[in-house]
Amino acid sequence: MQFKEITGQETIKEQLLQTVAENRISHAQLFLSCEGSGALPLAIAYAQYINCLDKSPIDSCGVCSSCRKYERYIHPDLHFSYPFFASKDVRTAVDVLEEWRSMLLEDPYFDLDIWRSKLSAENKQANINIAECHDIIKKLSYKAFEGETKVLIMWLPEFLDKEGNALLKIIEEPPKNTLFILVANNQDQILSTLLSRTQIVKIPKLPDAVIENYLVENHGLDTHQAVEYSFLADGNLIEAKLLASNAQNDHADKFADWLRMGYGNRVADLIAFVEQAAGWGRENQKNFLKYGISFLRECSLLLSGAEELVKLPPRTLDTAKKLSAHVLNLNMAEAIISELEQAHYHIERNANPKILFLDVSLQLVKLIKFKTLPKGTQYIYS
Template sequence: MQFKDIIGQEEIKAQLIQTVAENRVSHAQLFLSSEGSGALPMAIAYAQYLNCLDKQAEDSCGVCSSCRKYERYIHPDLHFSYPFFASKDARIAVDVLDEWRAMLLEDAYFDMDIWRSKLSAENKQANINIAECHDIIKKLSYKAFEAETKVLIMWLPEYLDKEGNSLLKIIEEPPKNTLFLLVANNQEQILSTLLSRTQIVKIPKLSNAVIEHYLMEKHGLPEEQATEYSFLADGNLIDAKLLVANTQNENADKFAEWLRMGYGNRVLDLTVFVDQAAGWGRENQKNFLKYGINFLRECSLLLSGAEALVKLPGRTLDTAKKLSNHVLDLGMAEAIIQELERAHYHIERNANPKILFLDVSLQLVKIIKFKTLPKGTQYIYN
């Protein structure tokens, strides 16, 4: 993978290239980003550039023997580690390496949900186990086969439990010409002992403009639809691609109508809505709830007098203004966001959608119609 294959992040690309040019490559780095920002592709492109036999000013050459092997993820000095579901057939990560390579070749932008769908998870929990840690130490103790630098890319070190402490010595005192690249989403879930031994490279969320341009150029979306999807994706290219795959995006109208049902205490309409929402499928339900969270945050800006900061497209902005003027206030928006975040959390964990959407709908009535807010929520009037 080359830097040119990565969406946006031009500043980070230049920074990484400069570290190679100036011979300032830290032996243990943590690429920290939110999901869908391109941290894993960035780590792979960085490793490829480092071992390219004919480095260009802004990218690897893409044609040398090292680059060709990197492009297919089969270079003998490129190693991957990642969460997996241990079983009698999968004791260490390399046992599912074929599935990992196939997924990278299909699309290097993915999350744990997508990776899980490629494996036989059954009822097991994914992790990076002690056997995998021992295998890492074993592999990196060998001399490099071809490249000047051996590279280990560990995706989601958050899945390392205390067994990760077995890697501390090799990370702190690595074999000669060995590079550790850890790719994480949540700094707080990483072992502190591991965190203290790495140099952190923070990769920002993609801007709405970058995602919008990508959707128009790569997927041929009209500008209005690309703007809507980029707003909903909120910097996450994975979510943006899922939205493209699900072409029926009616979240703006559905969500606004849902709020109106709550305001009007239209219980019969709410029960019909609940039945419909229960049949959408988990990804559509998650997208709907995430849209609502983002939409209400934009409404909060309107209610705070910060319209210049609002990113909503034209028609949706008009809807947000009407709701902000006639239905919502800051306290309501904050309370509903809390309910939607809770619902999103439970949908991800396979809660019964009919019960969940019914509960949230009743909470909407309490919050909007009867102005009964959850405990701890400060009510703010317009």
């Protein structure tokens, strides 16, 4: 994988290239990012660049023997470690290496749920076990076969339990020309003993404009759809791709209309909406509810007088301002968000969508039309 294949993150790319140019590559690095920011592709591109035989100042060549093997993830000096679901047939990450390579070749932007779907997970918990730690130590004790640098990329070291302490010595005193790259989403869940031995590279969320351009160019969405999905994805390219692949719009107009139906106590329209929503399919139902939660959080910022923090696109912002001025108040918005979060939880667990959307619609009428807030909530008029 080359740097040019990675969406956005130009500043981080320049920073990584500079470490190679100035020969100051830290032997143990932690790429810390939000989900969907491209940390794993960046780690792979960085490793490929380091071992490229004909690198340019801005990228690996992509055609030398090292790059060709990196492109297929079969370079003998490139090793991966990742969470997996142990069984009698799967003891270490190598036992599902073909599935891992297939996942990377299909799309290097993925999360644990997508990875889990490629494996026989059953009801097991993913982890990086002690057998995997011992296998890492064994692999890295060998000399490099072809490249100058052996590389181990560990995806989600948060899944290392205390067994991860077995790696401390080899991380602190690695064999010559060995590079560790840990790719993580949650710093608080990583062993503190590991954190103290790594150099942290913070990778920011992707800007909305970058995701918008990606969706327009790669998924053929119109600008309005791309802006809406970018807002909903909140810097997560994985989420944006899922939204684009399950497109059934327009969430913004549908959600605003739903709120107006509740405000007007338009029962017949609400029942028609429930029938329509029940036929969307679960992914689109989840996306619709997720959009509503995000939209109302932005409305809460408007109601709190923090308009400068609102990220809504212009057309949707105008709708949010009207709803905030004439329909919603802060407590009402928070109560509706709570209802939508519960609905999203139950949709994920295969609740009957017709019953669920009917119940939430009735709750909207109570909250908006009759101003009946949950018990113990003090009502504040906007």
